[in-house]
Amino acid sequence: MFKNICFIGLPYSxxxxxxxxxxxxxxxxxxxxxxxxxxxxxxxxxxxINKYGNEHFLDIEESAVKSVIADNIILSTGxxxxxxxxxxxxxxxxxNSDIIYLYITYPEFKKRITNFNNRGIIIGPDQSLKHFYxxxxxxxxxxxxxxxxxxx
Numbered sequence: 001m002f003k004n005i006c007f008i009g010l011p012y013s014x015x016x017x018x019x020x021x022x023x024x025x026x027x028x029x030x031x032x033x034x035x036x037x038x039x040x041x042x043x044x045x046x047x048x049i050n051k052y053g054n055e056h057f058l059d060i061e062e063s064a065v066k067s068v069i070a071d072n073i074i075l076s077t078g079x080x081x082x083x084x085x086x087x088x089x090x091x092x093x094x095x096n097s098d099i100i101y102l103y104i105t106y107p108e109f110k111k112r113i114t115n116f117n118n119r120g121i122i123i124g125p126d127q128s129l130k131h132f133y134x135x136x137x138x139x140x141x142x143x144x145x146x147x148x149x150x151x152x
Contacts (some may be wrong), residue, residue: 001136002028002072002141003097004028004070004071004072004073004074004075004095004097004098005022005028005074005075005096005097005098005100006071006074006075006076006077006091006095006097006098006099006100007074007075007076007077007100007101008021008077008078008079008081008082008099008100008101008102008143008144009079009101009102009103009104009121009140009150010071010102010109010133010136010137010138010140011079011116011121012109012112012113012114013079013102013103013104013109013150014104015032015076015077015079015102016032016034016076016104016113018056018076018102018150019032019074019075019076022100023072023073023074025076026041027051027072027127028072028074029070029072030071030072030073030076031068031070031073031074031075031076032075032076033061033065033068033075033076033077033078033079033081034076034077034120036067036068037060037061037078038063041060044120045070045078045119045120045121046117046118046119046120046121047120048120049121049122050067052146054122054124057080057122058080058084058122059082061078061080061081061084061087062084062086062087063093064092065077065081065084065090065091066087066090066094067085068090068095069094069095070095071082071096073095075091075095075097077091079121079122079136080121080122082136082139082142083122083139083142084144086106086141088143096103096128097144098146099143099144099146099147100145101140101141101143101144101147101148102147102148102150103137103140103147103148103149103150103151104149104150105151106130106133107142108151108152109133110129115127
């Protein structure tokens with residue numbers, strides 16, 4: 001059986017976009033964990049984060065990731081998946097996934113941001129956008145098996 005593929009990366013990096021394009025070509029299934037969460041709670045991610053807070057949302061996201069039990073899939077995760085080791089362990093070990101980091105530069109990230117505050121993104125109350133970028137990129141590098149430059 002072929003390994004699963006999991007995309008991680010910043011918001012706006014193209015995880016869902018690429019997953020949607022590739023799953024047909026590669027004859028795999030496609031699962032987006034953000035869509036699982038939105039479906040279960042029948043709300044947008046920002047509304048879930050506003051209601052439950054960052055830490056509880058990370059628990060929700062971990063639960064959504066761990067609910068995935070499948071072979072031959074492309075998995076697109078929320079950008080904050082790297083904040084929970086149990087989520088990464090499930091993706092690597094239980095789902096037998098190659099984790100691919102879709103890397104974008106900081107200028108490209110800033111260029112792609114269109115609705116950051118309405119998107120539903122886990123960011124600290126006093127965290128700058130640059131600190132957010134640097135912190136996340138460090139974690140994506142740590143947990144990924146491969147990195148693809150996904151700048152335009």
